Amino acid sequence: MAKENLTIINDIAEVAKESVDYINSQLENFTPERYFTIALAGGNTPKKLFRHIAENYATALPWNRIKLFWGDERCVPPDINESNFKMTYDNLIKFIDIPPENIFRIKGENNPDEEAFNYSIALGQNLRSRNGLPSFDLIMLGLGEDGHTASIFPGRLDLFASDEYCATAIHPDTGQKRITITGKIINNAAKVAFLVTGVKKAKVVSEILYRVPGADKYPAYFVNPVNGKLRWILDAEAASVL
Numbered sequence: 001m002a003k004e005n006l007t008i009i010n011d012i013a014e015v016a017k018e019s020v021d022y023i024n025s026q027l028e029n030f031t032p033e034r035y036f037t038i039a040l041a042g043g044n045t046p047k048k049l050f051r052h053i054a055e056n057y058a059t060a061l062p063w064n065r066i067k068l069f070w071g072d073e074r075c076v077p078p079d080i081n082e083s084n085f086k087m088t089y090d091n092l093i094k095f096i097d098i099p100p101e102n103i104f105r106i107k108g109e110n111n112p113d114e115e116a117f118n119y120s121i122a123l124g125q126n127l128r129s130r131n132g133l134p135s136f137d138l139i140m141l142g143l144g145e146d147g148h149t150a151s152i153f154p155g156r157l158d159l160f161a162s163d164e165y166c167a168t169a170i171h172p173d174t175g176q177k178r179i180t181i182t183g184k185i186i187n188n189a190a191k192v193a194f195l196v197t198g199v200k201k202a203k204v205v206s207e208i209l210y211r212v213p214g215a216d217k218y219p220a221y222f223v224n225p226v227n228g229k230l231r232w233i234l235d236a237e238a239a240s241v242l
């Protein structure tokens with residue numbers, strides 16, 4: 001892991017400012033009709049980041065030129081707390097002036113197989129094509145203590161070889177049905193940024209970053225954008241055994 005791909009933060013404000021500056025700098029170089037496409041992470045870690053952006057940068061981004069997607073979603077209705085969409089809505093979307101047509105919710109309440117297919121179509125229709133596959137401008141990923149990312153869990157490394165853009169998955173502990181983008185889509189992004197906090201993630205972060213033997217059991221180990229950039233953004237606790 002090249003050290004320049006690793007940032008240890010003291011405050012989520014650093015990530016918020018860097019994210020806003022990066023998206024604006026990219027949009028400055030895009031043709032006027034081109035959108036910035038981003039796949040957001042779910043879970044709890046993004047909450048503080050989203051809320052900081054909502055409170056400090058709600059008008060600092062041209063939301064009409066940004067399309068929001070998710071890297072994964074739980075197969076639940078969008079109005080319950082388990083929903084990654086609800087988490088994003090409550091902490092970001094409800095505070096920003098983004099056109100509804102720029103929000104591509106994974107409809108987790110629908111039939112998972114059908115929705116995975118429908119979301120794959122949406123990716124193909126809305127993302128730039130690179131290497132013959134849809135390419136996000138930015139994918140934000142979280143990391144589970146078991147080394148999963150998006151909803152690619154241990155034992156499902158086949159989702160890094162799959163030619164599908166999206167797939168269904170099952171949370172190994174809860175049995176919860178999920179829909180996730182696949183490894184090829186993740187690794188076809190222009191930029192992928194892990195945001196990981198907390199001491200509970202420190203061991204898996206260290207094993208992945210230092211490629212220790214056996215770390216290839218972790219799906220996140222295989223995140224390495226073919227033409228893009230990979231960033232690990234950690235707080236001091238998550239970086240505590242590096």
Ligand SMILES: O=C(O)[C@H](O)[C@@H](O)[C@H](O)[C@H](O)COP(=O)(O)O
Nearest residue numbers: 042043044045142143144149150
């Ligand atoms: O739907 C999800 O839960 C996420 O996409 C998942 O990949 C998450 O990023 C990790 O499980 C970390 O979750 P926390 O941020 O809650 O630790």
